[in-house]
Amino acid sequence: MAEAPSLRIALGSIFIECNQLGGVPTDLGCFERCELRRGDEILKQDTGVVGGMSGVLRERQSEIVPLLVATACPSGALTADCHAQLKGELLQRLRDALPIDGLLLALHGAAAANGTGDLEGDLLAAVREITGPDLPIVVTLDLHAHITEAMVRLADALVAWETYPHRDAFTTGERGARLLLDIIDGKVRPTMAMAKVPVLTGSVHGNTEGDGPFAEIMRQAKSHEHSGAALSTSVLHVYPYLDLPDLGSGGLAITNDDPAAAERIAIELANHYWAKRFDMEPEVFTPAEAIKRGLAIEGGPVLLVETADCCGGGAAGDSVATLRQLLEMDIREPCLVPVVDPEAAQRCHEHAPGSTFSISLGHALDPRWGEPLQLTAELTAISNGAFRYTGGFWNGQPGDMGASAVLKVGAIQMLVMSNPTYDWADEQFQSLGLHAKDAKFVVVKNPMNFRVGYQHIAKAALILDTPGPTPATLRGVRYQNLQRPYFPADEDIPEFKPVLLRSWDV
Ligand SMILES: [Zn+2]
Incomplete structure (x- = not known):
């Protein structure tokens, strides 16, 4: 046969x-x-x-x-x-x-x-x-x-x-x-509908684990899959660092040849999203406020979450806003800070570990967001920047920070890298022998994945409001193409209705 x-x-x-x-x-x-x-x-x-x-x-x-x-x-x-x-x-x-x-x-x-x-x-x-x-x-x-x-x-x-x-x-x-x-x-025979609401928020409360607002909407979406009403449902927390006229978050439903049900589920999810919008906004601190609060907490590490410089969100990772504040406040307890700066990394590789020299650090790749720091620092380690991801999208695959080094000023250790890389957990720190559990403060530049790397050891995580292209709140961002009204610039929109996209509209 x-x-x-x-x-x-x-x-x-x-x-x-x-x-x-x-x-x-x-x-x-x-x-x-x-x-x-x-x-x-x-x-x-x-x-x-x-x-x-x-x-x-x-x-x-x-x-x-x-x-x-x-x-x-x-x-x-x-x-x-x-x-x-x-x-x-x-x-x-x-x-x-x-x-x-x-x-x-x-x-x-x-x-x-x-x-x-x-x-x-x-x-x-x-x-x-x-x-x-x-x-x-x-x-x-x-x-x-x-x-x-x-x-x-x-x-x-x-x-x-x-x-x-x-x-x-x-x-x-x-x-x-x-x-x-x-x-x-x-x-x-799939019929697909997406309903969008103009809610643009950072990712701090966008986790699907636990009882946060986004987790709740995701559970609601998945209940329609479990009941058999939908073939597939998705909840989209739109990436808010695009600048396009039609950005929006919401729900997407695919049903089996049932357009009315797809539309109903998508709209229900989008309305739920709109209702939860205030819960998606985080509480933010200046670096000085966050460090002061951290000092009042016994032990460490306290995470200083500099979300505005998130490589995992497309930022260059070259901000020194929080580092500057740690130095200005003369923090004497161990701190870890990551900074992407290819020129500084290259200069480190021209010296032998153990040597001390002056160096300019930060804002070399994307100078829009701050001024470099001028430091006299001790070089304590160098590497070729190879590491391996322990989870996430690139689980098990190699990562490449390029020429990398550890610089030390007092008790503050800086991981200097040539290339931005995705933060899953703490693979980058670990690859150069830097251990967060021994630190009082750790600067992390991701609004969410610090929960993966540090949730069992962190005493607190404080979300910072610093300059950068991936801020924790979009309240102060000046978009060129995105038109108002949108949340959080506009807290309410009269006669608000989700925007519908439907696969059967040609
Ligand atoms: Zn994502």
């Missing part, structure tokens, strides 16, 4: 979050340093979203047609060259792969390039030119995605992470692949 021919499923990824308020432009080197796989190299990948997709396709005896997988640490918008190269290569490989039965794309949802604020919508439009309107296409997204009309119209289904901190890239890949196969098998 002849075997049924196996399905040919193409798989590709361009995954990055792009800051339009600051940060450094993203070039091809950023992807080469992080992850750039082609063809068969993709088939070896057994972690992350692509690993999850591949696992399901293998289990169902589908033939995987690998295209291009390009991921990088969040940063500024892609340069025109970088965008053209990655998009061009993915599309060419797709043309070469035809005919196929379906396409899986692992995208972020908040990528931008010079010339387009909606890299994903632009990519999907180009993909549809090649595949035509009927090929089943499922896209996985970060839950910080900016959902656009083009994405809802051009993909058969959009499936976002369910967790933040992001622990579920692999299982989201599995969800996406299963849904695609069910569509191809004719078991389901």
Whole structure:
């Protein structure tokens, strides 16, 4: 008996979050340093979203047609060259792969390039030119995605992470692949609706663990999956460091040939989001206030959360705002501070550990947000900056800080790195022998993942209000393209209604 021919499923990824308020432009080197796989190299990948997709396709005896997988640490918008190269290569490989039965794309949802604020919508439009309107296409997204009309119209289904901190890239890949196969098998016919509310908040209260406002909305969303009312639900906490007219958070529902239910669920989630908006705003402190409060707490570490300089949100990581305050207040207890500064790191590598020299530190990559510090410091360690991620999207994969060093002024130790890298836990500190448990103050530059690295040892975490492109609150940000009204600039909007995007509106 002849075997049924196996399905040919193409798989590709361009995954990055792009800051339009600051940060450094993203070039091809950023992807080469992080992850750039082609063809068969993709088939070896057994972690992350692509690993999850591949696992399901293998289990169902589908033939995987690998295209291009390009991921990088969040940063500024892609340069025109970088965008053209990655998009061009993915599309060419797709043309070469035809005919196929379906396409899986692992995208972020908040990528931008010079010339387009909606890299994903632009990519999907180009993909549809090649595949035509009927090929089943499922896209996985970060839950910080900016959902656009083009994405809802051009993909058969959009499936976002369910967790933040992001622990579920692999299982989201599995969800996406299963849904695609069910569509191809004719078991389901997706109808998708997204309802958006103009709520733009930082990530401090955006966790899905515990009883926070976002966790509550996510549980409500997932109840519609568990009841069988929806094939997939997502709650999107839009990445607020884009500057686009149609930014919004809210709910996305995919039902099986039931547009009315998709619309009802999406609107219910968006209204819930709007009702919770005040709970998403954090309490913030100046560095001086936070240090004073920290000194009143017995023991350590106390985390000084400088969210405005978050490499994981696209900032350069080169701020010294909190470091400056620790030095000015002459803190004599051990402190750890990370600073990205390639020139300073290079200078450190010209000296031998044990030597003392003067050095300029900070604001070298993105000078919009502050002045460098002039220090006389002792060099205590150097490294090539290699480390390995212990979780998150790049779980198990290598990270690359580039030439790195530890500088010491009194009891304050500074980890100086050449490249911005994603903060999952404390891998960067650990790789140079810096241990947070021994410190009184640790400066962390991520609004959420400090819960992963330090939750069992931290005595307190204080959220700082400092200059930078990834601030804890958007209250004071001057957007160029985003129009008011939006929360938190406007606390209430008369006759407010969510904006609806529907896959069946052509
Ligand atoms: Zn995210």
